[in-house]
Amino acid sequence: MEPVIELVYEGLYMLRVELSFLAVFAFLWLAGHFLVAKNDQVKSRKTGPTGSTGRRATRRVDESLTPSTVEPEKLQDPQWVVAQVSALCRSQVQRALELYRVAVRAGLNIKDMPANDCQQLYSNLVTAVIRVGQADDALSLMKDLRRFQHVEAALLASATKLCTSKQLFADCLSIYDFTSQDPALEIQDKSVWSCLLFCAVETKGYHRCTFFFEQLKANGSPSPKDFGNMVRYASSTSNWRLALSLIDEMHKAQVEVDSVVYNRVLAACVSAEQLDQARKLLDQMVAAGGVTDVITYNTLAKGYAKAGRMDTCFELYELMRSRGLSPSQVTYGILLDGFINDNEVEKAVAIFNTMRAEGCQMNTVLYTTLIKGFARAGQVDQAVQIYEEMRKERSMQPDVITFSILIKANCDVGRLEEALKMLLAMKEAGLKPDEVVFNNLLGGCINDCKLELAKDLYKEMIASNVKPSVATFSILIRLYAQCKRWDEALDLLRQELPAQKVSPEPRLYGQLAQCCLRDRQGRRATEVYKLLTETSTPTAAMNSTLLGMCAKLNMLDTGAxxxxxxxxxxxxVDPRDAAMMLEAALRKKKPQVMGLLKEAMVKLNLPVHVLLPQVNADYLGSGAIFTTPTKASQAKGMEHLPLLRKQVASEGPVPIVAIGGVDLSSAADCVRSGADGVAVVRGILQSSGPEDSEAKAKALLAEVRSALEDRENEKVQRGFRGTIST
Structure with missing residues (x-):
């Protein structure tokens, strides 16, 4: 027997792991089975027996019920619909809303529904949809209710408070706007007006605030939060008078005014540039005790700095310290920026040193502000020194603005190499150069005409996905003009501008045209102007600038x-500018240019008879009448002469001389068309000799005189015929 027992024991010992696993598995299975059975019993007790009666059983939701499966008779039963919708509103808002809409479409008679049931139905639905953020549905439900009954003040109060708590501020105001159209609605709940005031402030509907506040006061005393919301409204609109009056009202109502309210009122005075009122309020705050802080003094100090009253600003800083308040980074930033804007760098440095001596936490903005001050004063070495000190601080690093200021400062004093080193340091710091940085570097290339470097920088700018602006192209135009690269400058406007999708602003074309004129590049200036006309219509101001330069530089043909x-x-074109050009052409004795100018003036509908007295003209040349190799302008033809004669008819005896391509065969016709004389050169000088030229001149003179006599005779005959008919 013992050997058998020993054998069994050894077998069990060898299977000890497997047997342990089976035992644990069996225990867990039995425990799980027991818990499931117990849970089913609990559910059975909660659900109750099928067919149970009573109020709880009536409101129980049938989970298998959907609006599409409900019998039409139930959908038309107000009591059933109200019960089901009310139950669904607790956890299944969408199903409740869908069931309501299906019931309405099925013919639910809401009009004859008992008032209490109707109000309960809509109250449950409205509050439920607002709780899930569906304020639009809430407004739609209220509109449905309004068709059958009044919207009660209690429902509006619930909707208003819920919308406010859910931060549905605009929807809350929309619900109020709709319900307030009912003249029977009376809102006597102060909390409703309080919520509406808060919603108006949050949505910046400041025009509503005064009305809501007055209604609030008519139904009770405003709370500190209500006064606070009104102060927010006054501060946001810089209504300093209202802000101060609210503090007085709070004192009269014995409502405590905390530092937040005081500081907002102070900010309203500063924003409205009422610094004296702000200072009086500060004194009032000090007298009240316990309501002034660093923000108070910083707000007023910022106002003084903005107004350029840095002496007063510094006095306030010292007063603040004397009252036991420690200046903050913002305080020192205001002083630094103010002194730098007033070009008082030494005082800014003193403030900076005070900060460090007192252990004030430094930051990138403060360092950059001081760097800006030195750069603005032209003290680039000192700016770089502050930058080096900044880099030694482990807690901060220069940002894009810091590098941008330093790069510009170095470029402004011609230290382009140093600026490029700053660019490299900027990249090593992991910062991406922006348009301002590239523009400053491009501008630094102008003085020494570093054209190739500028091209490389521009390529890098494009490759870095930094979009060039109008300012970028303006700098490039200055660069190309400085380097006399006129064709490349024109290509910049023709090709690169549209390629980079930059707006072709007229000032770019005007800038290049002026550069061309300064370098006496008249043809290119005209080309630029023509390019401008293809993109926009030049303004009278631009025309005045260009024509003024043409007259001053004696480039009258370009002006024409x-x-x-x-x-x-x-x-x-301003008539005064045209008169100026004519006067300059007359003074320089350039009749051909005068003719071109007159031709342009006719096209521009400028009254020549007004301009002629200003230039004191002895005669007016018009041409070219016919095509001629000596004049590039297009031939106008003899039909132009009667129009010109009509233009100057009221001026009296101002002779018109036909110029350009006129010879013996056409001289008489020109006179008959309105010219008082002709200018002929080739028609006389192209001859076999002096005698031939003399003969041609005499023949020409005879033709002109004969034509003039014919014209005078025709005038007499027209006058005689007019007398007979009269």
Missing amino acids: DIMHLAAEANSR
Whole structure:
């Protein structure tokens, strides 16, 4: 027997792991089975027996019930619908809303529903949809209710408070706007007006605040929060008078005014530039005790700095310290920025040193502000020194603005190499150069005409996905003009501007045209102006600038070309500018240019008879009448002469001389068309000799005289016929 027992024991010992696993598994299975059975019993007790009666059984929701499966008779039963919808509103808002809508479509008679049931139905639905953030549905439900009954003040109060708690501020105001159209609605709940006031402030509907506040006061005493919301409204609109009056009202109502309210009122006074009122309020706050803090003094100090009253600002800083308040980073930032804007760098440095001596926590903005001050004063070495000190601080690093200021400062004093080193340091710091940085570097290339470097920088700018602006192209135009690279400058406007999708602003074309004129590049200036007319219509101001330069630089032919292009583009030219050009052409004794100018003036509909007295003209040349190799302008033809004669008819004896391509065969016709004389050169000088030229001149003179006599005789005959008919 013992051997058998020993054998069994050894077998069990060898299977000890497997047997332990089976025992644990069996225990867990039995425990799980027991818990499931117990849970089923609990559910059975909660649910109750099928067919149980009573109020709880009536309101129980049938989970298998859907609006599409409900019998039409139930959908038309108000009591059933109200019970089901009310129950669904607790946890299944969408199903409740859907059931309500299906019931309405099925013919639920809400109009004849008992008032209490109707109000309960809509109250449950409205509050439920607001709780889940569906304020639009709430407004729609209220509109449905309004068709059958009044919206009660209690429902509006619930909706208002719920919307406010859910931060549905605009929806809350929309619900109020709709319900307030009912003249029977009386809102006597102060909390409703309080919520509406808060919603108006949050949505910046400041025009509503005064009305809501007055209604609130008519139904009770405003709370500190209500006064606080009104102060927010006054501060946001810089209504300093209202803000101060609210503090007085709070004192009269014995409502405590805390530091937040005081500081907001102070900010309203500062924002409205009422610094004296702000100072009086500060004194009042000090007298009240316990309501002034660093923010109080910083707010007023910022106002003094903005107004340029840095002496008063510094006095306030010292007063603040004397009252036991420690200046903050913001305080020192205000002083630094204010002194730098007033170009008082030494005082800014003193403040900076005070900060460090007192152990004030430094930051990038403070260092950058001081760097800006030195850069603005032209003290670039000192700016770089502060930058080096900044880099030694482990807790901060220069940002893009810091590097941008330093790069510009170095470029402004011609230290382009140092600026490029700053660019490299910026990249090593993991910062991406922006448009301002690239523009400053491009500007630094202008003085020494570093054209290739500028091109490389521009390529890098594009490769870095930094979009060039109008300012970028303006700098490039200055660079190309400085380097006399006119064709490349034109290509910049023709090709690169549209390629980078930059707006072709007229000032870019005007800038390049002026650069061309300064370098006496008249043809290119005209080309730039023509390019401008293809993108926009030049303004009268731009025309005035360009024509003024043409007159000053004695580039009258270029001015005439610009006037012709202006006429073709329907651009306006000031009559005074046209008169100035004519006067300059007369003074320089350039009749051909005068003719071109007159031609342009006719195209521009400028009254020549007004301009002629200003230039004191002895005669007016018009041409070219016919095509001629000595004049580039297009031939106008003899039909132009009667129009010109009509223009100057009221001026009296101002002779018109036909110029350009006129010879013996056409001279008489020109006179008959309105000219008082002709200018002929080739028609006389192109001859076999002096005798031949003399003969041609005499023949020409005879033709002109004969034509003039014919014209005078025709005038007499027209006058005689007019007398007979009269």
